[in-house]
Amino acid sequence: MRNNEPYLLVRTLDLSSPMALFSVDRTAMAGQRSSRCGGEVLESVYAVLALVLVLVACVELGDAATAVDVYRLIQYDVAGAPFGSRLAGLNHHAGSSFSASGADLSRTVVILPVRELNLTLLDECIKSKHPLGGLLLLLPQRSGSRVLGEKLGSDGVNGDGLMRNILAELEKLLVHANIPYPVYFAFEDDKINTILADIRRSDATGQPASATTGGYKFVVSSWEPKKVSSPTITNIQGWLPGLKGESDVNQLPTIAIVASYDTFGAAPALSVGSDSNGSGVVALLEIARLFSRLYANPKTRGRYNLLFGLTSGGPYNYNGTLKWLRSFDQRLRESIDYAICLNSIGSWNNELWVHVSKPPENAYIKQVYEGLSEIAQNVGVKLGIKHKKINISDPRVAWEHEQFSRVRVTAITLSEFPVAPALLESSGGLSDSRNSVDERAIQRSVTIVAESLARHIYGLQGNIQIFAENSSLSVNPSYIISWLDLLSRTPRVAPFLQKPDPLISALKKELSDHTVDVHIQHESIDGMFSFYDSTTATLHIYQVASVTFDLLLLLVAGSYLALLFCFLVITTRGVDDLINMFRRPPSRKIKAA
Amino acid sequence: MTMFHFLNCAILTFGPHVVYYSATPLSEYDTIGTSVKAVVVYLLTTLVKLICLATFLKVSDTDSFDLYQELMKALIGFIDVAGIYFALTQLTHRNISQTHKFQAVGLGWAFADSVLYRLAPLWIGARGLEFTWDYIFQGLEANANLVLNLSxxxxxxxxxxxxxxxxxxxxxxxACVVALATMPSIISYLRKALGWQPPKVVGFELISSLMMAFISWQLFYACQKPST
Incomplete structure (x- = not known):
């Protein structure tokens, strides 16, 4: 018991609230004088004061002059090999070029406007692993969605196209490099342009920002990026069942229309992919809408099942399509007559391509291709065909239809690209914005696909237009535009979509408005790829004073106080006192000696 | 780095009070007790002032200059004078001369004012990365304020x-007391109605405080002569 007492006391003291302290004092030291007690109360007040001070000291305020939304370059591993920007946190002074003399580049954030970017220089800098504090790339101002039917001047189109090429090149460079410092994208605006002009001016005068000279400091407070745990890809499918006649014993044949909806780009938060593959998704939704109207009436319901699939994982060798196909049972897979994959059909002029894996002489391929090209001719579009053999041992799947071909389903891809893009390219990155897409191109693609499907389903011949303009079954341009606008605002990099993502629910809801048996399939992404989070951040820009200035200020303040002291002593006590003040200590020592 | 700047500004803001106490005979006569009492009176006076301000003034959303409001504020400012009078007369001081008594009270008054109005902004603002001249000006303002309070x-x-x-x-x-008591209103008039920039305002405060100090000094000596 005796041993327990102090322990109890300590336990109670641990509560550290002034009341607890007080009560312990009262019980433990009841016999003592009340004056002692008053002292203890005062001590506990001090404790509270100290606590308050500690709390105040912990308060950190974001009081930056400027806060800018920035988007980090993607960070990912492919089979363990690191790519992209490997860091997120930033706390360095700002510079405006790689060549600033005297600047310590490893502690400088270099700001480069993409408009004036020297790609070869940047390429060299990244390839030579030049140490850099960070890189901030300024993208040209976000232009709002274009007004319908408005035509840009030839100059605007050229400038736009040039910009797009630069962005595509830049993206290719950054995505395939391993960059050991943080790389961020931001949009140009007045604030940041003023700051950039300021930085350039001080760089030009040979005074790059550093601790000794002051200047602008860029701070992104961010944790170490974490690996996205179990990234998922989500496939959505919907059915339009055909009319089964009484004589039909067998299952009805199925036609699949497929588009992959997710994107990949240098900045995941900016990868909206209007063309790749927003255009394909929009076209698929419109085709589903058109056929749902035909299939609603038993008289016009065809003898084919229509299967609509919105697949994910497109940039990663159509991983989602592979998993989707694997989930089918054998009978269903065999019942698929053919599949049409829609990929990037939003910015072509007069030429579309049909990509196939089987030789074009193949009877099924021929039938599909001829069906399409017949309509294309009517619309005035040249439809080419490209044959690319599949190499089973090659893990690269360049087109979505190749996944179908691998499971022996006849399939084609309709695309504006004449050649297959490389891995992680043309998958809806920075350059792929709403401005690059022409909704009329999508409209024409929809007409071609829908018309050829209808002819195949109803076995029509000759020049009959089912989806003719101004009819009740015409392609609806405002539907296309509204969906295209929505997709052009929504970044869709699969690993960064949450599981109940609003976009996925929106797509599901839209598909279930037109089709039945809508089903969502969650799959984990191919283990070869892993991704890191913190794709967006806020950049705080501070204008900081230099150490030199602070030292100078200290010197000035100190000498001011010293002068004030001397002045006050002289005026109130006389010069002799002042002199004595400095003399006294040595004289005492002498006395002591 | 930012702590350094904070320390610099703190030295500029609170240094003069310490220097004044230690350099003048105030430290020799150990008048710290008087100053502490002045601080307590200051706190009570400020409380009364705040209650008056809260009772008689509207909260204006705009930063504009309203004559009636400012007059009211100036009137409430005279509570300060009453407070200083109370501190000088009613408190039982140890036997110190009138000369030292008013200095000790003025010093305590100015120091409390600085701590109450300037310490918190300084702690929050001057430690930020962003550099502004505000806190240096605030330090200079504290100097002017010390001189004004002493006067x-x-x-x-x-x-x-x-x-x-x-x-x-x-x-x-x-006249001088009236001028000194209405000084906050004059400064707010300059700042809001005339739109003066901080450097100009601080310069005005410094110059006016030195002038007032000189006048009060002359008056003090002129009054002292016949008695001696």
Missing amino acids: LAALVSLMWLRKNKPKTLIPIIY
Whole structure:
């Protein structure tokens, strides 16, 4: 018991609230004088004061002059090999070029406007692993969605196209490099342009920002990026069942229309992919809408099942399509007559391509291709065909239809690209914005696909237009535009979509408005790829004073106080006192000696 | 780095008070008790002032200059004078001379003012990365404020405590007290109505405080002569 007492006391003291302290004092030291007690109360007040001070000291305020939304370059591993920007946190002074003399580049954030970017220089800098504090790339101002039917001047189109090429090149460079410092994208605006002009001016005068000279400091407070745990890809499918006649014993044949909806780009938060593959998704939704109207009436319901699939994982060798196909049972897979994959059909002029894996002489391929090209001719579009053999041992799947071909389903891809893009390219990155897409191109693609499907389903011949303009079954341009606008605002990099993502629910809801048996399939992404989070951040820009200035200020303040002291002593006590003040200590020592 | 800047500004803001105490005979006569009492009176006065402000003034959303409101504020500012008078007369001081008493009260008054109004902004603002001149100006302002408070305390002690002062000087003393008590309103007028920038305002404060100090000093000596 005796041993327990102090322990109890300590336990109670641990509560550290002034009341607890007080009560312990009262019980433990009841016999003592009340004056002692008053002292203890005062001590506990001090404790509270100290606590308050500690709390105040912990308060950190974001009081930056400027806060800018920035988007980090993607960070990912492919089979363990690191790519992209490997860091997120930033706390360095700002510079405006790689060549600033005297600047310590490893502690400088270099700001480069993409408009004036020297790609070869940047390429060299990244390839030579030049140490850099960070890189901030300024993208040209976000232009709002274009007004319908408005035509840009030839100059605007050229400038736009040039910009797009630069962005595509830049993206290719950054995505395939391993960059050991943080790389961020931001949009140009007045604030940041003023700051950039300021930085350039001080760089030009040979005074790059550093601790000794002051200047602008860029701070992104961010944790170490974490690996996205179990990234998922989500496939959505919907059915339009055909009319089964009484004589039909067998299952009805199925036609699949497929588009992959997710994107990949240098900045995941900016990868909206209007063309790749927003255009394909929009076209698929419109085709589903058109056929749902035909299939609603038993008289016009065809003898084919229509299967609509919105697949994910497109940039990663159509991983989602592979998993989707694997989930089918054998009978269903065999019942698929053919599949049409829609990929990037939003910015072509007069030429579309049909990509196939089987030789074009193949009877099924021929039938599909001829069906399409017949309509294309009517619309005035040249439809080419490209044959690319599949190499089973090659893990690269360049087109979505190749996944179908691998499971022996006849399939084609309709695309504006004449050649297959490389891995992680043309998958809806920075350059792929709403401005690059022409909704009329999508409209024409929809007409071609829908018309050829209808002819195949109803076995029509000759020049009959089912989806003719101004009819009740015409392609609806405002539907296309509204969906295209929505997709052009929504970044869709699969690993960064949450599981109940609003976009996925929106797509599901839209598909279930037109089709039945809508089903969502969650799959984990191919283990070869892993991704890191913190794709967006806020950049705080501070204008900081230099150490030199602070030292100078200290010197000035100190000498001011010293002068004030001397002045006050002289005026109130006389010069002799002042002199004595400095003399006294040595004289005492002498006395002591 | 930012802590360094904070320390610099703190030295500029609170250093003069310490220097004044240690350099003048105040430290020799150990008048710290008087100053501490002045601080307590200051706190009570400020409380009364705040209650008055809250009762009689509207909260204006705009930063504009409203004459009626400012007049009201100036009137409430005279509570300060009453507070200083209370500190000088009613408190039982140890036996220190009038000269030291008003200095100790003025010093305590100015120090409390600085701590109350300037310490928190300094702690929050000057430690941020962003550099502004604000806190340096605030430090200079604290210096001007110290001088103004000392002058005010000197004049108040002249006004009520010294009996045999020359009759001709009395209106001047009253005028100066009025000027000093309305100084915050004058400064807010300059800042808001005339739109002066901080450097100009601080310069004005410094110059006016030095002028007021000089005048009060002259008055103090002029009043002291006949008694000695």
